[in-house]
Amino acid sequence: MNENTTNDPIIICEDVHKWFDDFHVLKGITTTFKKGERAVICGPSGSGKSTFIRTINRLEEHQRGTIIVDGIELSNDLRNINLIRQEVGMVFQQFNLFPHLTNIKNITLGPIQVRKMSKKAAEEAALALLERMDIADQAYKYPSEVSGGQQQRVAIARALAMEPKIMLFDEPTSALDPEMISEVLDVMRELAHSGMTMLVVTHEMGFAREVADRVMFFDEGVVVEEAAPADFFDNPQHDRTKLFISQTLQH
Amino acid sequence: MEDNTLTQEIKPPDTSKGPVRWLRDNLFSTWYNTILTCLGLVFLFLFFKGFLTWVFTQANWRVIPANLQILMIGPFPIEQVWRIGIVFCTLLTLLGLSAGIWRGIVLQMAIAIVGVCLLLLLIPLDVVKEAENTSATLEFNLNIFYLIFIKRIWLLGGLVLLVGTFFIGRKKDGLKKWIIGGWILSFPWTMIMLHGFGENTISTTNWGGLLLTLLLAAVGIVACFPLGVLLALGRRSQLPAIRWVSTVYIETIRGVPLITILFMGSLLLPIFMPGDFQLDTVIRAMVALTLFSSAYMAENVRGGLQAVPSGQVEAAQAVGLSYSKTMIFIVLPQAIRAVIPAIVGQSIALLKDTSLVFIIGLIELMGIRKSILGNQDWTGLHAEVSIFIAVIYFVFSYSMSIVSQEIEEDLGVGNN
Ligand SMILES: Nc1ncnc2c1ncn2[C@@H]1O[C@H](COP(=O)(O)OP(=O)(O)OP(=O)(O)O)[C@@H](O)[C@H]1O
Numbered sequence: 001m002n003e004n005t006t007n008d009p010i011i012i013c014e015d016v017h018k019w020f021d022d023f024h025v026l027k028g029i030t031t032t033f034k035k036g037e038r039a040v041i042c043g044p045s046g047s048g049k050s051t052f053i054r055t056i057n058r059l060e061e062h063q064r065g066t067i068i069v070d071g072i073e074l075s076n077d078l079r080n081i082n083l084i085r086q087e088v089g090m091v092f093q094q095f096n097l098f099p100h101l102t103n104i105k106n107i108t109l110g111p112i113q114v115r116k117m118s119k120k121a122a123e124e125a126a127l128a129l130l131e132r133m134d135i136a137d138q139a140y141k142y143p144s145e146v147s148g149g150q151q152q153r154v155a156i157a158r159a160l161a162m163e164p165k166i167m168l169f170d171e172p173t174s175a176l177d178p179e180m181i182s183e184v185l186d187v188m189r190e191l192a193h194s195g196m197t198m199l200v201v202t203h204e205m206g207f208a209r210e211v212a213d214r215v216m217f218f219d220e221g222v223v224v225e226e227a228a229p230a231d232f233f234d235n236p237q238h239d240r241t242k243l244f245i246s247q248t249l250q251h
Numbered sequence: 252m253e254d255n256t257l258t259q260e261i262k263p264p265d266t267s268k269g270p271v272r273w274l275r276d277n278l279f280s281t282w283y284n285t286i287l288t289c290l291g292l293v294f295l296f297l298f299f300k301g302f303l304t305w306v307f308t309q310a311n312w313r314v315i316p317a318n319l320q321i322l323m324i325g326p327f328p329i330e331q332v333w334r335i336g337i338v339f340c341t342l343l344t345l346l347g348l349s350a351g352i353w354r355g356i357v358l359q360m361a362i363a364i365v366g367v368c369l370l371l372l373l374i375p376l377d378v379v380k381e382a383e384n385t386s387a388t389l390e391f392n393l394n395i396f397y398l399i400f401i402k403r404i405w406l407l408g409g410l411v412l413l414v415g416t417f418f419i420g421r422k423k424d425g426l427k428k429w430i431i432g433g434w435i436l437s438f439p440w441t442m443i444m445l446h447g448f449g450e451n452t453i454s455t456t457n458w459g460g461l462l463l464t465l466l467l468a469a470v471g472i473v474a475c476f477p478l479g480v481l482l483a484l485g486r487r488s489q490l491p492a493i494r495w496v497s498t499v500y501i502e503t504i505r506g507v508p509l510i511t512i513l514f515m516g517s518l519l520l521p522i523f524m525p526g527d528f529q530l531d532t533v534i535r536a537m538v539a540l541t542l543f544s545s546a547y548m549a550e551n552v553r554g555g556l557q558a559v560p561s562g563q564v565e566a567a568q569a570v571g572l573s574y575s576k577t578m579i580f581i582v583l584p585q586a587i588r589a590v591i592p593a594i595v596g597q598s599i600a601l602l603k604d605t606s607l608v609f610i611i612g613l614i615e616l617m618g619i620r621k622s623i624l625g626n627q628d629w630t631g632l633h634a635e636v637s638i639f640i641a642v643i644y645f646v647f648s649y650s651m652s653i654v655s656q657e658i659e660e661d662l663g664v665g666n667n
């Protein structure tokens with residue numbers, strides 16, 4: 001438990017199931033994330049990690065069970081979905097920046113169009129965020145004109161500009177060259193210390209050990225094991241977890 | 252020493268070629284290429300000798316200046332020509348301001364239009380004959396200048412306005428909203444100005460020539476855009492009813508020739524209209540061209556939509572943008588950029604397709620050609636008139652094509 005974690009639940013998942021056609025991807029996930037908690041999700045490829053965190057901001061629809069985010073249940077009600085998306089920021093593996101907009105416009109679009117912030121206020125906030133990400137000098141360039149690590153930090157700033165309560169990261173460093181991984185992890189570490197609730201899908205075990213309150217191990221659509229990082233890495237209970245840890249640490 | 256040579260800038264090897272080198276590489280590289288080149292030159296000479304002799308010695312080009320007015324504006328009453336002048340000046344003012352503010356694409360369009368207007372200024376006038384009526388030389392000369400000036404005053408005025416407002420637009424960023432509003436209002440304004448009101452109305456049967464061609468093409472090209480975008484989105488909609496209607500519409504229109512649609516517009520539309528309300532023929536042609544063109548636009552835009560990765564939509568949704576805002580700010584700008592060459596190609600095709608409206612009784616350029624040739628003074632001058640009209644079409648089409656290439660270069664699509 002870190003100093004920011006509270007006992008108030010902010011995400012409650014009850015028996016969440018998801019199918020792609022006949023393919024059962026999530027087979028009953030039940031878990032609760034507390035305000036300020038940082039959870040790292042790992043597991044083999046195809047185990048449903050991305051699908052799971054994408055159900056939390058409804059990029060994927062779950063077909064059974066309930067998900068309650070910040071007191072709002074995710075249903076087909078469009079208004080609820082949009083409310084939740086404002087509270088939940090997301091960072092993608094491939095950055096998904098808008099290539100036709102400058103970095104700063106990537107960041108201000110949401111606050112101006114969704115939060116109805118004035119253009120001036122949004123730009124000031126965006127510049128402050130870019131400063132925090134250590135890339136203020138890249139504000140007026142286009143995404144294609146900056147490095148991958150910088151693009152991912154712009155993407156983090158874009159999500160933070162909406163002042164979300166929760167941040168979802170789906171393998172934020174997997175598409176980066178090794179020398180750029182640390183600059184993105186630094187930013188995420190700083191964010192963790194600021195008390196943000198974070199769900200991070202990643203294979204960066206060093207980061208997990210250092211920052212996470214809880215590590216969840218997914219395999220074939222179920223949570224096989226979850227524990228505090230120290231227990232998880234040093235004393236795994238299940239064979240599949242042991243295998244996964246030994247394989248991942250070899251790299 | 253060595254450090255110096257290392258840090259010295261090394262220029263890339265010079266790969267540009269002089270004209271002589273180009274000739275040798277492309278036309279005379281081997282003995283058989285040389286023979287082919289010579290044969291080709293002989294053939295070109297024989298072909299063009301006949302054509303050039305005709306152009307410079309046999310063709311009767313007087314038909315063009317003598318009929319320039321009717322070619323440009325059709326039977327529009329000449330004493331009312333100020334109406335066209337005002338419309339022309341309004342549009343060029345808007346264009347100048349827009350070019351100053353947005354630059355880029357709009358500026359390139361403005362430059363293309365200036366080029367076309369300058370070409371028009373170059374066409375000789377049939378003023379010498381009119382001026383000959385006065386005897387004194389001084390008066391004669393003055394008269395020529397006067398007539399040139401009067402006949403070209405709107406063209407010149409428009410050009411001056413365009414250049415002037417360009418410099419104003421460069422300084423006034425705050426005008427954006429007003430200018431967009433101005434462009435939207437420019438269509439009703441054009442129609443009202445040309446038509447007039449009260450006693451002085453000018454029937455649309457008097458609209459003709461290049462004026463009508465451009466009016467129809469502009470309306471078709473601009474109006475098909477929003478309709479095409481909606482149809483493209485409709486065809487990809489999650490809602491089966493919308494998807495079905497859009498698909499049927501697009502496929503039906505694309506399966507039918509424009510002539511049929513023009514006929515249906517002129518025969519069927521009046522039947523659907525209530526009572527004795529009669530839709531004007533020009534409006535009917537505009538509607539038909541728009542409906543026709545929007546189906547093709549929809550398919551172009553749909554191609555662009557498919558080129559936008561799904562991650563873009565997901566990122567926009569994750570920020571909380573609604574469906575419509577995701578489309579307006581994220582998806583459509585990228586989709587349309589990807590298919591600008593196709594859209595310009597379609598616009599060029601539509602410009603030329605307007606020549607079909609003669610079958611519902613309108614006298615755009617091709618209709619005017621027929622009426623000139625029907626005049627006793629000019630019988631038999633098919634070639635001259637047709638070539639002139641072909642040149643007009645070519646100038647407009649080619650300018651659009653150049654603008655499209657510039658846009659592509661700006662956006663870094665394609666590599667020519
Ligand atoms: N849109 C989709 N349609 C059909 N199947 C899908 C879709 N998205 C994912 N899947 C399948 O669902 C399973 C889980 O995918 P998911 O992306 O959640 O895995 P993951 O744990 O994130 O794996 P990775 O580490 O490779 O990202 C995979 O087998 C995948 O092929």
Ligand SMILES: [Mg+2]
Pocket residue numbers: 049050051170171
């Ligand atoms: Mg994944």
